[in-house]
Amino acid sequence: MTTAPTTHRAPWRSRNGLELPDRVPRADRAAWEARGLCPDADLFTLFREHALAAPGRDAVVDERGALSYGELYAEVLRVAGLFAEAGLGPRDVIALRLPNGRLAAAAELAVYALGAVALPYPLGGGVRDTLSLLARSRAGGAVLSESEDLAATAELPWLRAVFTTGPDAAPGVRRLDRAPEDGPFRPSGPPAESTAPARILVSSGSETEPKMIAYSHQAMAGGRAAYVRALADAPARTGPRTPADSSARAGAPAFTGSPAGPATPPGFPVVPGPSAEPEPPVAPPRLLVLVPLASSYGSLGVPVGLAALGGTLIVRGRFDAADALRATVEHRPTHLFGVPTMLRRMADLPRLPGEDTSSLRAVVSSGAALPASTAAACLERFGVPVVTVYGSSDGVNCHTAAPGAPAGDTAGTPDPAVAVLRIVRPDGTPADTGEPGEIQAKGPMTPLCYVAAPDLDARYRTADGWVRTGDLGALDGKGRLQVLGRLRNVVIRGGHTISPAEVEQELGTHPGIAEAVCVPVPDEEFGERLCACVRPVPGAPAPALGDVTAHLAARGLERRKFPEYLLVLDRMPLRPTGKVCRRTAAARAAAALGVDTPPGATVFAERSR
Known part of the structure; x- marks a missing residue:
């Protein structure tokens, strides 16, 4: 038998x-290995090979200088x-x-x-x-x-x-x-072994305690590295390049990805250039990572940027917009990674004398939705479109760096070398093209499991290995992902459901608003009302609620989704990861509005110190 x-x-x-x-089905993992999407090597072995091959190359650049x-x-x-x-x-x-x-x-x-x-x-x-x-x-x-x-x-x-x-x-x-x-x-x-656990990612998520998600060496060096490799194909610089626009120093070895696979992720079409001449080798990337390396987003730094890719990691002990801008000019990164708040604060700074950021091939935003005004400000400041990454520590990723037409207002086209995405109805059946449903993911980046939390495995993983994101989305006719908000992150006003993410997306197109986050405030009559917390563009007058709702009306947002309060802040409250802290913003809104503030009010918070 x-x-x-x-x-x-x-x-x-x-x-x-x-x-x-x-929790990944063995058949799926075997298929990814057969396609070369999961390298058969651990992270230390990959790092050691880079160190032995190029011991003089910059590995880490911090406030103390460069370490080879x-x-x-x-x-x-x-x-x-x-x-x-x-x-x-x-x-x-x-x-x-x-x-x-x-x-x-x-x-x-x-x-x-x-x-x-x-x-x-x-x-x-x-x-x-x-x-x-x-x-x-x-x-x-x-x-x-x-x-x-x-x-x-x-x-x-x-x-x-x-x-x-x-x-x-x-x-x-x-x-x-x-x-x-x-x-x-x-x-x-x-x-x-390459399939053994390597790193546990920590995410605050929506749980009472931080979630922990275990990743294998393969998932880090394969799927997670594939999305960073794809940034080499990010949209081209819009402005002219300068002679200083070079990410490689003379004699630097070519960047061809990890020993387990090519630099271009499998599954992408190869787009021929204007001539039959072969493309010159791509130098190892120089990654300026502004978020904590210990965060989920920051995990692209050590296990990916150093171990898998053999690049240079540029980091700062703490985020300061002026310091980050100086680091961009001085250390000439090829890629800049931050959350939208960080990128916007950098873009709003006055230009430095002789400022040259032409080394950048991509500015990458993740961790929160990218407002349209922030994307425009970064494009004008840095000369490259912002690559947006939709993802989470649970093993979900979709980015706008894939070759092909720009993604526009979508989160990009799912990369099969990272994670395939599907949209599922509440009854578990596949949604039609354009039909909203829960976003689910599975691919070479899929983690092993939640740590010491079988209840989370049961809640967020299907029996056949798909990760349930809890996010609402749709795939359009071209296979591009549209993220429509959190299934659970909603405001219930008198029985009507409002998605804060939808309102925030439209507020991000207001020319006078640099940042916006929408939070619920308690209300005796309706249960909750929506408050928009905004930071004006530096030098611009603070908007009034009427101006904001007029803008939303012009954008076509339904009137029942309009914020009923506006809280003007000089600085958004941030979490240690650099994301806006919604809980703190909601608490500040409740404190500033009080119980006697009628709907329709614009309130100015005390200046942050």
Whole structure:
């Protein structure tokens, strides 16, 4: 009697008892491997190959200067040696809470060198996040840079090793700024299988605790890297290029993608150039990543930009628009990654003397919907259209960098090398072309599972491996995705449902509004009313509610969806990831409006300090 093949691989199990099952059907993964969409290599091995091939190439550029691949490789082995000295190894989860910089990159790559699983998460979430994430992941080690976090770890008895970046370590806390007693880590062979878990992405999402999603080495170096590779085919610069417009230094090796596959993602047509001459080799990308490397969006930095692509990672310890603009001019990135708020603040700054941003091949926006006014401001400032990325830590991605006609007001055409998308009706049947439904995704970027949350796996994964996004969308006749909002992020006014995302999209076309977010405010009569929180364009007069609703009417928005309050802010409240914090905006709106403010009011908040 023959045994039927199993649908999934056996779960990965940590030394502390955490199980990470692979929710991707084995047949799907085998098909992606056969098409070359999932490389058969782990992230450390890929990084090591780049370091040995081009040790002099810039790996990380931060406020301290440039660190070459050879120097970063030595730093990775030093940190890995400290981890191994503390008893950490392949069956451990190691949490990392560090600011952007060379140490954050080295620490994450050191985790991969051990064959362990990295759990980076951004600064600023408070001790509650630390306790929640480390407890649910049953982390065996942690690198923490905030004293409050260090004190909290005493509550976690299975946490065997805690490191700090400062020289004054508390009792029982190890220093990360020293040499290991037994010398640097000595790698011998691949530390992990390509299908093993590599990194856990953290997302606040809509849950009461941060969600954790486990990704394999394949998903990072394959599907997630494919969308970054596709940015090389982003729309061309609109203005003239200057002689300084070169992302490669003389003698730099050609960027041809990871050893597992070509630079152009499989599944895309090859568009011939104007001549039969072969295209010159593309130099490794220089990625200026403004978001935290520890965020879901920021995961394109270390595992993709460094390990998979062999590029240069340009980072800042914290976001400041003027500093980011100077970094763009000084370090000449080929790609700039940020959330819309960051990009808009950069575009609104006065031009620097002799400012030259012609090195940019793409400005990339993700993490929130891109307002039309922000896209226009960035196009005018940087000379390249903004590539928008619709995606989430759950394994969803669609971008407007694919070859072909511009996507216009859509989120782009799904890339089969990253994730195929489908639209599903509430009863689970496929939606027709143009018919709204839930967006679902599956492809080489699909993660293994949610961490320590079988309820989330049951809620957000179908039996055949599709990720349920909870987003409402439609695919048009050309296969392009239109994102229509969150299925659950709605305002209910007197029984009528309003999508804040729809209103925000139209507010983004107002020439006097730089940023806008719509939030519900409590109302005794209707339950909720809609308040638009806006930041005016610098130098422009603050709009009044009547002006805003007139603009929305001219855009064709239904009157019942108009905001009934307008809160004018000088600065949007932000989360640690750089996204607008809707919860804080709603709280500020409720506080500013009070219980006696009649509908139809325009209110000015006190200036932020």
